Amino acid sequence: MKNTRGSLVRPDPLPDSASRPVVTPLSPSVVYASETPDMLDDQYEGRLHGYTYSREGHPNADVVAARMDAMEGASGGVMTGSGMAAVSAVLMGLLNAGDHIVGGNQLYGRSMRLMNEDLPRLGVATTLADPGDAAAIEAALRPETRMLLVEVVSNPTLRVADIEGLARLCRERDILLAVDNTFTTPRAFRPFDHGADIVIHSLTKLLAGHSDVMLGYAVARDPALTEKLRVFAVTTGLTPSPFDCWLAERGMLSFGLRFDRAQQTAAILADHLATLPGVKRVIYPMRPDHPDHDRANRLLQGQGCNMVSFELTGGRGAANAFTRAADGLSFAPTLGDVGTTLSHPASSSHRSMSAADRAANGLHEGFFRVSVGLEDPEQLRTIFSDAVAAASDVGRDA
Numbered sequence: 001m002k003n004t005r006g007s008l009v010r011p012d013p014l015p016d017s018a019s020r021p022v023v024t025p026l027s028p029s030v031v032y033a034s035e036t037p038d039m040l041d042d043q044y045e046g047r048l049h050g051y052t053y054s055r056e057g058h059p060n061a062d063v064v065a066a067r068m069d070a071m072e073g074a075s076g077g078v079m080t081g082s083g084m085a086a087v088s089a090v091l092m093g094l095l096n097a098g099d100h101i102v103g104g105n106q107l108y109g110r111s112m113r114l115m116n117e118d119l120p121r122l123g124v125a126t127t128l129a130d131p132g133d134a135a136a137i138e139a140a141l142r143p144e145t146r147m148l149l150v151e152v153v154s155n156p157t158l159r160v161a162d163i164e165g166l167a168r169l170c171r172e173r174d175i176l177l178a179v180d181n182t183f184t185t186p187r188a189f190r191p192f193d194h195g196a197d198i199v200i201h202s203l204t205k206l207l208a209g210h211s212d213v214m215l216g217y218a219v220a221r222d223p224a225l226t227e228k229l230r231v232f233a234v235t236t237g238l239t240p241s242p243f244d245c246w247l248a249e250r251g252m253l254s255f256g257l258r259f260d261r262a263q264q265t266a267a268i269l270a271d272h273l274a275t276l277p278g279v280k281r282v283i284y285p286m287r288p289d290h291p292d293h294d295r296a297n298r299l300l301q302g303q304g305c306n307m308v309s310f311e312l313t314g315g316r317g318a319a320n321a322f323t324r325a326a327d328g329l330s331f332a333p334t335l336g337d338v339g340t341t342l343s344h345p346a347s348s349s350h351r352s353m354s355a356a357d358r359a360a361n362g363l364h365e366g367f368f369r370v371s372v373g374l375e376d377p378e379q380l381r382t383i384f385s386d387a388v389a390a391a392s393d394v395g396r397d398a
Contacts, residue, residue, distance in 0.1 A: 083202020086216030097123030167195025
């Protein structure tokens with residue numbers, strides 16, 4: 001539909017061009033114009049592809065979704081405004097009152113809160129169990145269990161789920177296996193290749209990688225389930241921002257390079273931390289002392305990823321001293337940035353848990369999660385050595 005009256009307020013938005021932009025254009029328009037009601041019917045009923053209202057989809061979301069689909073071996077994935085929006089779309093979009101869901105007992109803090117507080121309020125019963133123990137998960141199942149939600153590598157304890165055993169169990173019981181693949185990313189692990197039914201991501205983290213994007217993604221093996229996710233996300237307004245999608249696409253162009261560099265440095269840092277007096281334990285999947293080392297090697301095929309967790313010998317005082325002395329590193333509840341960040345679960349992601357529950361999961365006051373960035377490994381070794389020494393001084397003074 002051409003506008004031949006140049007004085008109108010809304011002229012044609014783009015001139016015709018024989019060439020095309022190299023960079024994906026940003027499309028912030030909330031609404032899209034169609035020529036006729038018949039054309040709008042054709043779009044809504046699938047005979048034509050087009051956009052209507054950005055809550056229902058927009059070009060920048062489709063570009064990122066297509067990239068994610070290719071990485072995960074999926075089709076038709078749904079973009080959402082955050083990782084937790086993707087988790088919510090899966091749980092609330094597919095479960096009904098009277099259903100039961102089992103979750104890993106070391107999920108991300110907000111996922112845990114959704115399981116423990118919000119789903120029961122909506123009539124969905126929940127149980128948490130150890131995802132590294134298929135027998136424990138099986139014991140938690142009920143006749144009304146419809147879904148199992150796990151993380152491949154848990155946040156922040158970095159335990160590795162028994163995905164093979166869980167997938168086998170879910171097939172036998174006709175239960176949906178939903179896998180949050182945020183920590184591992186498709187570069188280290190593709191859940192559909194291991195029997196998962198649903199894959200969830202927070203692109204906010206390593207995939208976009210610059211701490212300036214808030215996005216989520218969810219997709220099911222069964223297109224009918226993916227469509228349910230899409231309808232729920234559209235109805236409840238879990239819409240991703242076009243600008244965030246545009247930024248995420250830019251970040252994803254360098255994802256592989258960033259992942260490999262950060263992973264290499266994470267392995268170096270984990271080994272270095274293990275040598276420092278004042279460090280009680282180090283958790284990294286590729287270290288031989290990791291409790292799930294053999295499983296991690298089998299599932300991740302040598303990909304330890306960029307996350308390292310460790311525990312100082314001291315308590316909150318040592319933790320405060322450590323973050324003050326970690327010169328140049330950001331103490332922030334995030335991961336996947338180009339710079340290394342420090343997270344303290346007891347005061348951030350898992351603060352809603354009781355102290356007893358945190359202790360049961362090993363999340364003591366001296367516990368830190370490190371998202372390793374792109375710094376020089378030697379520089380990081382120096383920073384962590386100095387910061388751990390400062391924390392140890394506080395412990396001796398106490």
